[in-house]
Amino acid sequence: MPQHLIRKLERFTRLSYEDKGALNEAASRKVRHFAAHQDIVREGDRPEHVNLILDGWACRYKTLEDGRRQIISFFLPGDLCDPHIFVLREMDHSIGTITQVRLAEISRDSILDLTERHPRITRALWWEMLVTAAVQREWTVNIGQRxxxxxxxxxxxxxxxxxxxxxxxxxxxxxxxxxxxxxxxxxxxxxxxxxxxxxxxxxxxxxxxxxxxxxxxxxxxxxxxxLFSANYLHLDHEGRHLDANGSVQPPT
The missing domain is CATH 1.10.10.10 (Winged helix-like DNA-binding domain superfamily/Winged helix DNA-binding domain)
Incomplete structure (x- = not known):
């Protein structure tokens, strides 16, 4: 079970058993293991699937022609390396491991099936992509002003x-x-x-x-x-308290 991803998505909306089952099935079809300091995908590669980090740490990075590297983001367990990356003709950055990594390769067809048949997953993935963009903006401010x-x-x-x-x-x-x-x-x-x-x-x-x-x-x-405010991580989204039918869960 990709429990870390499900826990993240449920900050936005409560997923049904069917939603969780579909995510589990998609994440279990092809699981790969990588050693530390190994590229998962390189700049220039053609993306054909989405990588879900199950265990370990990875990073997104760019390398200049003289070898200098800029890490653009860190991937932690439960992170999807861009849910719709397969729409690109080629990668414009690389993704490499920091530690040993276990990841699930989720195919283009599986992602399309999830988003077409499971609207709650679709909404949660929209939210996840917006949070990822917000984190990227904050990193820009971090380097530029702090x-x-x-x-x-x-x-x-x-x-x-x-x-x-x-x-x-x-x-x-x-x-x-x-x-x-x-x-x-x-x-x-x-x-x-x-x-x-x-x-x-x-x-x-x-x-x-x-x-x-x-x-x-x-x-x-x-x-x-x-000078840190967690607002850009949007951890307090109101949808996290909704059940799979959109009704408010009683406090536990």
Whole structure:
């Protein structure tokens, strides 16, 4: 069961058993495994299916001719790598793994069938695409206007909250398998600058980093320092309280 995706989509609308069954069937037809630091799809490839991240972390990136890389977004468990990517003639970016990744390849026909036969899934996917666009806008602001400490802190807040929304945090801690180089490529900072920022965040008691584990003792404090507002993630959409028939669920 692609439980992380279902949990994300149900923030928008409550899915029926039939909806969940259709998603499960589509996500189980072809499951692939990738090692860390491996391309899932390369710029110039012809996209023929949608990739759903089941386990592990990946990223969307662009590479300049001289080898410099810009990470454009991170993919976490439950993320679809663009639900309608197959309408493009060729990829204009690459998607690569950060950790080992298990993903489902969902065919063009399966996506079309889901959207034609399951209107609640269709509405939820519209919402998901709008949130993805909102995240991309926020990343542009992050690189263009925020200072170094604010950029890194903002990204850590976003990743933690996204992981929490699909049940992948434990209290104030979460897995953070990205390196300082990855952080630099996502925030437009040098490795030296990223190291200095992390030391400052640690020194101020805003984060604890132990290996691949991130702890944020006071999320509100980190949000204030990073000028972070979670509004662009649209976690409080009113539709999450609706059942599969559109009626309001009683409180539990």
């Amino acid at each position: 200072a170094g400490l604010e950029r890194v802190g903002h990204l850590l807040c976003e990743l933690f909250i996204r992981l929490r929304s699909v049940g992948l945090t434990e209290g104030d801690s979460c897995l953070l398998p990205i390196t300082q180089v990855d952080l630099g490529e996502a925030t437009g900072l040098t490795n030296v600058h990223v190291n200095r920022v992390l030391q400052e965040l640690r020194g101020n008691g805003l984060i604890i980093l132990k290996g691949r584990q991130l702890t944020i003792p006071d999320l509100e404090a980190l949000q204030r320092v990073s």
